[in-house]
Amino acid sequence: MTAAADSAPAPSAAVSVGRASMVFNAGRVNEVAALTDIELDIQPRDFVSLIGPSGCGKSTLLRLIANLLTPTSGEVFVNGKPAAQARLDQDYGMAFQQSGLFEWRSVRKNIELPLELKGWAKQRRADRANEMLELVQLPEFGDHRPWELSGGMQQRIAIARALAAHPPLLLMDEPFGALDEMTREHMQAELLRICAAAETTVVFVTHSIPEAVYLSNRVVVMSPRPGRITDVIDVDLGGERDEDTREDDAFYATITQVREALRGAEHDSGQPVRGVDDR
Amino acid sequence: MSTAAMNAMRVVRATWPPILFGLAFLGTWELIVVLYDIKTFLLPAPSAILSALADNVGSVWDAVRVTGTNALVGLLLGTVVGVALSFALMRFRVLNELVTPLAVALNAIPIIIVVPVLNNMFSTTSQVGRRLMVLLIVLFIVLVNVAKGLRQVSATHVELMRSYAATPWEILVKIRIPNAVPYLFTALRIAAPLAVITAFVAEYFGGTQDGLGSRITSNAANSRNDVMWAYVIGACVLGLTFYLLAILIENAAGRHQGRTRSTTTTGTTATATPAAPTGVAAHS
Numbered sequence: 001m002t003a004a005a006d007s008a009p010a011p012s013a014a015v016s017v018g019r020a021s022m023v024f025n026a027g028r029v030n031e032v033a034a035l036t037d038i039e040l041d042i043q044p045r046d047f048v049s050l051i052g053p054s055g056c057g058k059s060t061l062l063r064l065i066a067n068l069l070t071p072t073s074g075e076v077f078v079n080g081k082p083a084a085q086a087r088l089d090q091d092y093g094m095a096f097q098q099s100g101l102f103e104w105r106s107v108r109k110n111i112e113l114p115l116e117l118k119g120w121a122k123q124r125r126a127d128r129a130n131e132m133l134e135l136v137q138l139p140e141f142g143d144h145r146p147w148e149l150s151g152g153m154q155q156r157i158a159i160a161r162a163l164a165a166h167p168p169l170l171l172m173d174e175p176f177g178a179l180d181e182m183t184r185e186h187m188q189a190e191l192l193r194i195c196a197a198a199e200t201t202v203v204f205v206t207h208s209i210p211e212a213v214y215l216s217n218r219v220v221v222m223s224p225r226p227g228r229i230t231d232v233i234d235v236d237l238g239g240e241r242d243e244d245t246r247e248d249d250a251f252y253a254t255i256t257q258v259r260e261a262l263r264g265a266e267h268d269s270g271q272p273v274r275g276v277d278d279r
Numbered sequence: 280m281s282t283a284a285m286n287a288m289r290v291v292r293a294t295w296p297p298i299l300f301g302l303a304f305l306g307t308w309e310l311i312v313v314l315y316d317i318k319t320f321l322l323p324a325p326s327a328i329l330s331a332l333a334d335n336v337g338s339v340w341d342a343v344r345v346t347g348t349n350a351l352v353g354l355l356l357g358t359v360v361g362v363a364l365s366f367a368l369m370r371f372r373v374l375n376e377l378v379t380p381l382a383v384a385l386n387a388i389p390i391i392i393v394v395p396v397l398n399n400m401f402s403t404t405s406q407v408g409r410r411l412m413v414l415l416i417v418l419f420i421v422l423v424n425v426a427k428g429l430r431q432v433s434a435t436h437v438e439l440m441r442s443y444a445a446t447p448w449e450i451l452v453k454i455r456i457p458n459a460v461p462y463l464f465t466a467l468r469i470a471a472p473l474a475v476i477t478a479f480v481a482e483y484f485g486g487t488q489d490g491l492g493s494r495i496t497s498n499a500a501n502s503r504n505d506v507m508w509a510y511v512i513g514a515c516v517l518g519l520t521f522y523l524l525a526i527l528i529e530n531a532a533g534r535h536q537g538r539t540r541s542t543t544t545t546g547t548t549a550t551a552t553p554a555a556p557t558g559v560a561a562h563s
Contacts, residue, residue: 066442068438068441068442087441087442087444088444089444090442090443090444092442093442094438094439094442096435096438096439098433098435100433100435100436100438100439102436102453102454102457104457104458104460105457113443113453114443116453117443117444117445117449117453171442
């Protein structure tokens, strides 16, 4: 075990991962080293994407931050607290590839669920649900059932639910992976607007290079076997990001930079890069 | 044309062919019995059955009440015990591993054969053995389905609840139970007609002679076929009533719950699901 003093988090960090490793099925024949010696600091208001081929451990890293998994060694701090405490305090919201809406609850009741679990009073929950519906620009759909909404709308409700308690951190695991390209680009722009309005730090797992570059101010490039961080690329596209950004030279230059970083990771591990989306 | 009128048209168009076919069938039956002068103890004509029913309507109704009460008591108690047991199975893994294979095996054998054993355990005038039989049949259907509904919740839902730091109790109340509700109604739709059949067949194995099954066997033994058929009509009405009630309850719950899912684990045909949601909005 690493001494706590070694990896004490910077007090200002939103997320601080210190020499974290994750081994599944340790000591058995099917032992898998999913993550090795991960060091990562994320500042408040950062938008950080984790990108890499299938099996590089990017979803595992996200679940370590969420304390849905506990690292085999090393430490994870969220908001300056141990990740376990941050989870109990609901310091983050989470969204997945499946929207994970509860079909027996109305859209409004879905958004209220984390607030119910926090023990909020009814009126306060209703007010916050209305506020979140406004934020994701679906105010007229509060009393609909989730399955009456399109895939993109369901994802927006899932984001509204994740942000309902106003957590400072949003963790997203390929939230737009199941959407078509047009909806996906629309959702990316929406996400940037929502997170700017809510002043949220975001950790975003994706396998799409353009998605990572468009959204992030830092792209963390990972490689498999064992999962580790091979590169961290700062994205500077200057000013507001909008639809024109996608035509921008700097956008393409950064995409190329990320792609080459991924190829470099491939070269290092001797494994072909699979499952990374070049579109 | 108004929506109501169009709906009525659709119902009429869907129902007249089977009704017409049924009437034609009864007419042919009547005709054959009259033309060939078939004796009542072989095959009574529909008109003879109807008049037997009119003559015996009081005692048919009494028999329907006796068998119907047995079926209803067994159905309700079996559901309560089945739901309670499925909660226990979900809570205690050991119990689950002990009981589930047993429940599945018992579901596969013709458990109705234990009726004489149950009858021997209680006095000859008691209905308890029959009700226990219905309870057993219903119990396993409810147990297998509801346990499945409690256990098979989506992985994303469980991760979400853990990210909210939800307790196991909160996960039970907010996810597992709502998830299991449609499974319970599917189980009831399968179990309700089976409860009637079981209550009915259980009377074939002796005991008091006041139910539909006993009346049918005794009238058949005396070659009073027209009266026997009158009791068969009573049995049909009873079975249909139970099935209809189960469907009505399931549909009412389905409307409350939203979309119903296909949760059938036994091979019974699905009923009409509530109308598909209208006004599916496109993403803006």
